[in-house]
Amino acid sequence: MTTSEPVTQPISEKPQQDDDPIIEIIAMHKWFGEFHVLKDINLRVTRGERIVICGPSGSGKSTMIRCINRLEEHQRGKIIVDGIELTNDLKNIERIRAEVGMVFQHFNLFPHLTIVDNLTLGPIWVRKTPKKEAEETAMYYLEKVHIAEQAKKYPGQLSGGQQQRVAIARSLCMKPNVMLFDEPTSALDPEMVKEVLDVMISLAEEGMTMLVVTHEMGFAKSVAHRVLFMDYGQILEENVPKAFFENPEHERTQLFLSQILH
Amino acid sequence: MTVHVIDPAAENLKPPATSVGVVGWMRANLFNGVFNSILTVLTLILLFQTLPPFIKWAFIDAHWLSGDACRGADGACWSVISNNLRFIVFGFYPHPEQWRPLLAMLLLVGLLFYSQNRSRWNKPLAWAWLVGLISMGILLKGGLLGLTAVESTQWGGLPLTLLLSVFGLTAAYPLGVVLALGRQSRMRVVQTLCVIYIELIRGVPLISLLFMSSVVFPLFLPEGVTLNKILRAQVAIILFTAAYIAEVVRGGLQAIPRGQYEAAESMGLNYWQTMRLVILPQALKIVIPPSVSILISAFKDTSLVVIIALFDLLKTTKSVLSDPQWMGFSAEAYIFVAVVYFVCCFFMSNYSRRLEKELDTSL
Ligand SMILES: Nc1ncnc2c1ncn2[C@@H]1O[C@H](COP(=O)(O)OP(=O)(O)OP(=O)(O)O)[C@@H](O)[C@H]1O
Ligand SMILES: [Mg+2]
Numbered sequence: 001m002t003t004s005e006p007v008t009q010p011i012s013e014k015p016q017q018d019d020d021p022i023i024e025i026i027a028m029h030k031w032f033g034e035f036h037v038l039k040d041i042n043l044r045v046t047r048g049e050r051i052v053i054c055g056p057s058g059s060g061k062s063t064m065i066r067c068i069n070r071l072e073e074h075q076r077g078k079i080i081v082d083g084i085e086l087t088n089d090l091k092n093i094e095r096i097r098a099e100v101g102m103v104f105q106h107f108n109l110f111p112h113l114t115i116v117d118n119l120t121l122g123p124i125w126v127r128k129t130p131k132k133e134a135e136e137t138a139m140y141y142l143e144k145v146h147i148a149e150q151a152k153k154y155p156g157q158l159s160g161g162q163q164q165r166v167a168i169a170r171s172l173c174m175k176p177n178v179m180l181f182d183e184p185t186s187a188l189d190p191e192m193v194k195e196v197l198d199v200m201i202s203l204a205e206e207g208m209t210m211l212v213v214t215h216e217m218g219f220a221k222s223v224a225h226r227v228l229f230m231d232y233g234q235i236l237e238e239n240v241p242k243a244f245f246e247n248p249e250h251e252r253t254q255l256f257l258s259q260i261l262h
Numbered sequence: 263m264t265v266h267v268i269d270p271a272a273e274n275l276k277p278p279a280t281s282v283g284v285v286g287w288m289r290a291n292l293f294n295g296v297f298n299s300i301l302t303v304l305t306l307i308l309l310f311q312t313l314p315p316f317i318k319w320a321f322i323d324a325h326w327l328s329g330d331a332c333r334g335a336d337g338a339c340w341s342v343i344s345n346n347l348r349f350i351v352f353g354f355y356p357h358p359e360q361w362r363p364l365l366a367m368l369l370l371v372g373l374l375f376y377s378q379n380r381s382r383w384n385k386p387l388a389w390a391w392l393v394g395l396i397s398m399g400i401l402l403k404g405g406l407l408g409l410t411a412v413e414s415t416q417w418g419g420l421p422l423t424l425l426l427s428v429f430g431l432t433a434a435y436p437l438g439v440v441l442a443l444g445r446q447s448r449m450r451v452v453q454t455l456c457v458i459y460i461e462l463i464r465g466v467p468l469i470s471l472l473f474m475s476s477v478v479f480p481l482f483l484p485e486g487v488t489l490n491k492i493l494r495a496q497v498a499i500i501l502f503t504a505a506y507i508a509e510v511v512r513g514g515l516q517a518i519p520r521g522q523y524e525a526a527e528s529m530g531l532n533y534w535q536t537m538r539l540v541i542l543p544q545a546l547k548i549v550i551p552p553s554v555s556i557l558i559s560a561f562k563d564t565s566l567v568v569i570i571a572l573f574d575l576l577k578t579t580k581s582v583l584s585d586p587q588w589m590g591f592s593a594e595a596y597i598f599v600a601v602v603y604f605v606c607c608f609f610m611s612n613y614s615r616r617l618e619k620e621l622d623t624s625l
Binding site: 069071090094095097098100101102104106108109110111112121122125126154155156167170171174 | 521524
């Protein structure tokens with residue numbers, strides 16, 4: 001499942017740890033009914049940091065990043081995003097969601113709206129941007145993901161790779177401070193994976209804070225500042241990519257890597 | 263190894279013609295296979311048996327205007343309609359004022375026709391509807407702007423049927439949507455109330471609701487307070503139809519994948535924005551066909567108001583038949599009513615099919 005990209009140097013150095021992390025997760029636990037999915041998660045994400053999260057199926061990767069924008073509710077511990085703690089306060093949740101972009105495995109574009117309307121929906125209704133300005137922003141980001149000529153089409157008329165690039169552009173239109181990606185390429189045909197990864201790499205080059213759940217190890221090696229390995233609802237190991245791939249410490253990580261790097 | 267050379271002329275061929283001309287069409291549509299051929303022949307025989315006599319009765323031998331020549335004649339007596347048209351259409355509405363319901367109906371039909379085209383749906387049109395509905399009300403009721411007041415007990419015929427339907431359906435639809443949302447709500451109390459309401463209403467026939475609204479409900483009103491009978495029937499129809507709409511809309515809501523909610527919410531849209539901008543447009547589109555079925559049957563069910571002594575179109579027609587001069591011409595009268603109902607229902611289903619096509623974004 002790896003792309004054949006060479007191991008390159010990270011695009012930019014990891015930003016210095018500062019006292020103002022954009023995401024801070026402290027001793028967070030989550031249960032689905034009786035099932036303890038996330039156990040004592042601690043994570044501090046610096047502004048501009050890029051983190052890749054990997055791990056076997058069912059290990060809780062999706063659940064963890066979905067907690068960050070409250071698509072899932074955690075039961076214990078703290079999650080602080082951009083200085084705002086996630087509680088049941090709806091206003092806070094909406095504020096955080098507006099700052100945190102999310103890209104899903106299955107794109108989740110709105111099929112009843114044209115591409116450009118998909119992109120302007122959030123800015124117009126959440127940010128109260130005037131329609132004209134929102135459309136200009138939308139076109140700017142569509143250019144950026146190389147898909148501007150499709151602006152007037154509907155999502156159903158686009159290929160998977162194109163839809164995922166639109167989904168990324170849709171998140172960017174909200175001018176988020178953080179982008180969450182939940183396996184953005186795993187529903188795509190192999191020849192479309194690269195076009196989506198390229199967009200993500202260019203986003204990384206601009207210094208976007210990114211949390212990416214993915215099995216694209218080539219992407220992890222070249223883009224991530226840190227790789228997290230999750231299993232049994234815990235973060236078992238975390239390291240810079242080079243060390244993570246060359247000298248994994250935990251035996252679960254070794255097993256996982258040996259399976260996935262084949 | 264063969265090399266394929268792309269021949270530009272060979273690229274775009276017309277699709278092969280499968281059926282050519284009348285014979286081709288007939289072969290493809292009427293006589294493809296033994297079973298279908300037999301069916302076609304049988305249908306033709308049946309048509310030959312029934313159609314000519316009907317045409318002879320309905321058109322050739324028919325009397326259109328003269329009242330007296332009808333008795334003992336072979337053909338249809340459409341005079342029963344033409345001679346009583348004003349009563350059938352307007353009921354007991356005072357004669358000199360009947361231009362008012364007529365104008366109101368023309369206004370309604372005009373607005374409906376104008377609104378057919380979705381590209382014309384904008385704010386001014388919404389205002390036009392509001393103004394239109396209010397002026398229809400004023401036209402019917404009078405008592406304003408120098409129009410003499412006409413008691414609602416005198417309203418009847420086609421305007422009454424249209425009034426009950428148009429207001430009933432336009433009010434029932436949003437109410438049904440709200441009930442469906444309530445039934446999906448995470449708030450237990452709201453959800454339970456909606457379930458109870460929907461199940462209670464669906465468990466009762468419309469007739470009994472109408473009875474309750476006209477007989478039982480007034481018992482609970484304080485002495486001296488009366489609520490207009492038409493209004494009560496109207497409310498019963500709205501409450502009844504809304505429960506059915508709610509269940510249909512709920513089906514549509516359930517068909518929307520979770521990812522749509524998540525995508526909308528993860529942008530920071532709140533509950534109402536998510537529903538209005540993302541979920542309902544998709545859900546309501548899915549449920550156009552069953553909704554239209556409900557609207558059509560609700561439209562026809564307005565004729566049940568006869569049981570609480572309202573003179574809708576069907577009732578005015580029936581009253582004409584009780585006049586000794588026109589007794590026995592019920593076939594003609596009912597055919598007329600059926601045609602009026604059919605035209606309205608056909609308009610609705612036709613329009614809904616067009617709407618479905620226009621809203622189809624899958625291609
Ligand atoms: N809504 C839910 N209700 C109950 N259990 C759930 C729910 N969502 C996920 N789970 C369970 O929680 C565990 C973690 O799920 P999660 O989706 O986070 O895994 P994942 O690491 O993202 O796996 P994958 O790589 O397959 O996407 C799984 O065992 C899953 O069955
Ligand atoms: Mg997952």
